[in-house]
Amino acid sequence: MxxxxxxxxxxxxxxxxxxxxxxxxxxxxxxxxxxxxxxxxxxxxxxxxxxxxxxxxxxxxxxxxxxxxxxxxxxxxxxxxxxxxxxxxxxxxxxxxxxxxxxxxxxxxxxxxxxxxxxxxxxxxxxWIAHGELGDFLKRAARHPKPIPNRLLWRFFGCFLRMVVAMAYPPSPPPAGQATQSEEITYDANGQVATPSMLRHTDMHDGNILLSDPPSDVEHDFAPMLKLIDFGLAEDTLPNILESPDPNPQFGVHCNMFDAGILMCCLILKYEWSRYPGHGDLLSTIEIPGSGPPPVKTYAQPLYALQFQSDPCPNVDPDIKRLVSICMAVKPTDRPKIEVVLGQVMDYIQKRDAAYYNNAAEEKDDYIRNLWTTALFNPPSPASSEDSNQTWG
Incomplete structure (x- = not known):
């Protein structure tokens, strides 16, 4: 045994x-x-x-x-x-x-x-979190020819950023008799954003993200809530300065935001985390189109077409690509403030309905709800990858 x-x-x-x-x-x-x-x-x-x-x-x-x-x-x-x-x-x-x-x-x-x-x-x-790992979801997604809908990507992005916020500003208990609320930025007595915790997860991959039942709120109205697990390797101290030239108070936020960006790239490209092109020093860089001056370099190079290549994600909302890219900026100080990127993503979640995407069938609530539940509960079928009208199975 x-x-x-x-x-x-x-x-x-x-x-x-x-x-x-x-x-x-x-x-x-x-x-x-x-x-x-x-x-x-x-x-x-x-x-x-x-x-x-x-x-x-x-x-x-x-x-x-x-x-x-x-x-x-x-x-x-x-x-x-x-x-x-x-x-x-x-x-x-x-x-x-x-x-x-x-x-x-x-x-x-x-x-x-x-x-x-x-x-x-x-x-x-x-x-107990009922619906398994994000990695299993990605395996099912990879079998289907259609991309993950933009409105589901926005909601997953929101979940990842809420995780970043939680580690930066661990929530206090809710008042007696009130339900727990989503993670929020903490402000000091002067109305300024408080200094965040240095906590970073260090192991934020698709096997450590689980899909939970959706609560009744606008962020998860037809999408699962994602939950981060496995904090055994988490740290809240700065590494050796030779390993990281980023001693500023945002170091933990910058690291967790970068990891969230890689997970978003995996969802956009339908790659399992272990298949993402390069890790650590092997990651390629590209200048974010339209950034600067000076131009901002990002590790989100797989989202962009290189010379003589077709666009690897032509259907993704340009704002998703833009925000993911800036979250993965090569220089940590080029990454956005967490309160800014969270506010933008929450705004897009609320305002970008199916009509924004020309009422495409795959951007409608019922399609997305059926899509992720089918991906989780139906056994894989070879035929499903051949028929673009089916949801994932």
Whole structure:
């Protein structure tokens, strides 16, 4: 039996068949840990609730898990960030309400004495997000000849920017009796934009973005809400100055904004994140048409036609391409202020309806709603990629 399966099966010691908990299955696993789905039956109402138990295999990864717990508690009221959950009668013993700060997990002495630390140190409980990874959505999208509709791209862009805002300005709890609101920019007593946090995710790819049920608001009226997961590698300190010549307070925002830009390029081009042309130093650059003076260079070169090439994304709204490109500017200081780009994207979400796109069938609400749900729930069909009138499957 593989190591990850042993750790999953060990959970049966806590979630027994005759309890109010049911261990359902493995959701994902990797080199460092795994995620298992568990359902909880409320003994009073009889209602079921699903959640995820994320656990690490190795003692040396306890600090990473402690860091994730810490950051998720800081971001507990951000709708576009995965939430930790509290379960009544939790047999794993719910972790303390205050997160353990990064690098302050179980002591090295304790680890030497105990090969397997207590289960509560090795696990965190997370909300169940029903509709899978953005990477799976992109795989389905790549099978279909039509591009992702502009109005869906705008809404996904809005979700990514809300994630950036959440990390820059972790939301406070809502007033008693009020629902959690979307992440917003924080302003100081003088009405000026407050200095943002330096927090950056550092691992913002299509496997760490999940699709959740859409809430009832204009940003997600016919589109799923995207949620960011896996904060084990998140940092809020500046790297060595030789690695990054950008010591200004916007460093965290600039890094997260750049990662959001790459994800948008993947959606526009229907590439999985791992297939995006180049990473790090391998990324090619191009001057953004119409920028400057001086002209602004961007890493969003795959969105543009090179000499003797056709336009790789002729149907995308030019404003999407423009804003994604500036978010991926080579010089971080050329990237837009988060309050500016967020305001523009939110404005376009509200104002650019199907009529703006000449009432094209693929830009209408019902088409888009059917498109993303079909992509998630229908089994793949070879015929679907041949028929441009079908939605994704």
């Amino acid at each position: 593989a190591e990850y399966q042993k750790y999953h099966e060990a959970l049966r010691n806590y979630f027994t068949k005759d309890s109010i908990f049911t261990l359902e299955g493995i959701i994902g696993h990797g080199e460092y840990g795994l995620a298992s789905k568990v359902s909880y039956k409320n003994p009073v109402s009889g209602e079921y609730r699903k959640f995820i138990v994320k656990q690490t295999y190795r003692n040396e990864d306890l600090d990473t898990l402690a860091a994730e717990r810490h950051w998720l508690q800081q971001l507990a009221h951000a709708p576009h960030i995965v939430s930790m959950v509290s379960i009544p009668n939790n047999p794993l013993i719910t972790p303390p309400e205050r997160g353990t700060p990064p690098n302050e997990g179980a002591s090295s002495g304790n680890r030497r004495q105990n090969r397997d630390p207590p289960i509560e140190q090795r696990t965190i409980l997370l909300e």
